[in-house]
Amino acid sequence: MLPISLLFTNTKLSKIGFITEDKCSFCKSESETSSHLLFDCIKSKSFWKDFESYFYSLSKEFVHLTLKDVIVGVIITKCPLLNYLLLIAKIYLWECRRTQILPNITGFKLKVKNKFETEKYVCMKNNT
Numbered sequence: 001m002l003p004i005s006l007l008f009t010n011t012k013l014s015k016i017g018f019i020t021e022d023k024c025s026f027c028k029s030e031s032e033t034s035s036h037l038l039f040d041c042i043k044s045k046s047f048w049k050d051f052e053s054y055f056y057s058l059s060k061e062f063v064h065l066t067l068k069d070v071i072v073g074v075i076i077t078k079c080p081l082l083n084y085l086l087l088i089a090k091i092y093l094w095e096c097r098r099t100q101i102l103p104n105i106t107g108f109k110l111k112v113k114n115k116f117e118t119e120k121y122v123c124m125k126n127n128t
Contacts, residue, residue: 007034007094025097038093039067043102050105051089055082088112 010032014022024032026043038044048070052063059081063074070090073083092111096103 007037009034009037025100026102035067035071037097038090039070044093047089047093047103047105047108051085051108054105054109055085085112088115 010019010025011022013019022031024030024036024041026037027041030036030041036044039048048065052065055061055063061082063069063082065086070086073079073086088111089108092108093103095111096107101107
């Protein structure tokens with residue numbers, strides 16, 4: 001995934017004159033910085049809370065994500081599933097922003113399912 005500073009959020013787009021309003025695509029009230037969009041926004045916080053519950057349902061491991069965890073992944077312990085899901089979640093959040101829909105765990109689960117089915121198909125095609 002691209003470094004977070006490369007994301008063209010509404011704040012950056014507003015600064016370069018591409019758009020006039022810098023408000024968050026989700027909450028419509030705060031300036032849309034990368035950290036706000038991906039973590040601090042009330043809509044993103046709600047998504048991450050549901051994500052933590054979803055991860056627990058898969059792994060039976062509790063996780064409490066911080067901004068650092070969301071941005072760079074969990075690096076203290078080996079968490080390949082968690083880090084993989086975090087990557088998909090960040091892509092999902094960006095797609096929600098791009099398509100002007102609010103993020104929700106149901107949409108994320110569908111994205112994970114589609115990703116799984118795609119990778120399964122590729123593996124079967126390649127006999128791996």
